[in-house]
Amino acid sequence: MQAPFSFPVLLLIAILVLYIINSIKILKEYERGVVFRLGRVRESAKGPGVILVFRPVDQIVRISLRQEAMEVPPQDIITRDNVTLKVNAVITLRVVDPTKAVIEVANYIYQTSQFSQTTLRSVLGEVELDELLAHRDRLNQRIQTIIDGHTAPFGVKVISVEVKQVDMPESMLRAMAKQAEAERERRAKVIHAEGEFNAAQKLIEAAALLSTQPISVQLRYLQTLTEIGVEKNTTIVFPLPIEMMGLLNKSLSFNPAEEKK
Template sequence: MPLLIVVAVIVLYALNSINILKEYERGVIFRLGRVREAAAGPGIVWVFRPLETITKVSLRQEAMEVPSQDVITRDNVTLKVNAVITLRVVDPTKAVIEVANYIYQTSQFAQTTLRSVLGEVDLDGLLAHREQLNMRIQSIIDGHTAPFGVKVVSVEVKQVDMPESMLRAMAKQAEAERERRAKVIHAEGEFNAAAKLVEAAELMATQPMTLQLRYLQTLTEIGVEKNTTIVFPLPMELMNLLNKTFTAPKPDSPTTPSS
């Protein structure tokens, strides 16, 4: 009977010593307080308590949201900016023994880096070159997290909240820019139209009959529409005769003889 009790205790102790780690998990085992060189897993891992303890670490990527930070840009614009960081553990042993909580440590580095980097650029640079800023923030944070075995995969500035006054100013600026472009396009159209009219006038001046044809075409266009406009066509020869009469040079007035 005592032998059965001893066997049962040994079997229960052996079953309790079995730890199954998933494919994405690694176990950092401490034996008498000293860490083993390599992390164990995946699969079955034996941990003989109380001489040994195990700390499980996940190797999957984790998304961490950086809390909203108050940022003052280089052109003195106050913003609220938050970001999303994707990270993963590449060295489980360092992630356990080098820092108490690698997620909290990375979050603190991300907050300070986000404020310092975005404070060095102006508002237009932040809105136009967000990809370059993301890469810069990522490289800085990754330099801080590399000593404790954490790799920062990506950093994305998630949202930029601006004051209402700044939003109204940007809307006015955009509206003024659109009006400027509209005026420039309208002026270019007028210039092109004037150039074409000059070319048409020069061409019509070489052939007098083109004016007569244009006159008849205008009468045809007016006659198609059902309106109350009354048109009295005049012969072009009469118009030319009147033009020559009014434009003829006047004879010189006789001079009175001097006494």
């Protein structure tokens, strides 16, 4: 009894089955596959899910659509007011067109990194140090717009740019510390002067009010003696009537020569 299939036929079937199994590719939800057939790219990227790639006729390049954070190396920058700085940044990007990211550029990560370094130096070199420190959000937006204009032709979207760290020379840090200290002293002196001015105004108002009722001065005098007596000390307080002080002032201002005249 002959076998239904000869050995060469069985071998051919096994090779065909293995080839088909090997041609099955599974792409994750965040992956897309750019397929080249005989060197020509297919119309659109494939995936996610199961796709067939028949090698060696087809070749596939996997591209991730997830966001990627890329750190820009520290750059030596001279600001418009001639201050030398070292500035680095973090860029968040993602691929929006996998086909362009494969066929338009050799390495979109490296290309974006180079654009980021040159843009960071050119933009921050046009501003002064105070503007860099005070308006960082506006500069981040400007850098993002410029880099995104460079990366759009090869299907990469720059989502955000954040200036991460600004390293200044020690001499500049000391100068800024002195400036901040001087500003604090100026504010303290102004506040102290305003307090003295307000206190003087209140004293004038209080004196004018007390002068309307002479007995109020006596009451205030007795209240002050009561406050002194509360403290445990060895101070001897001798109460002197206010009337005696008035008589003493009159006697001191009396001039006999003027009286004879």
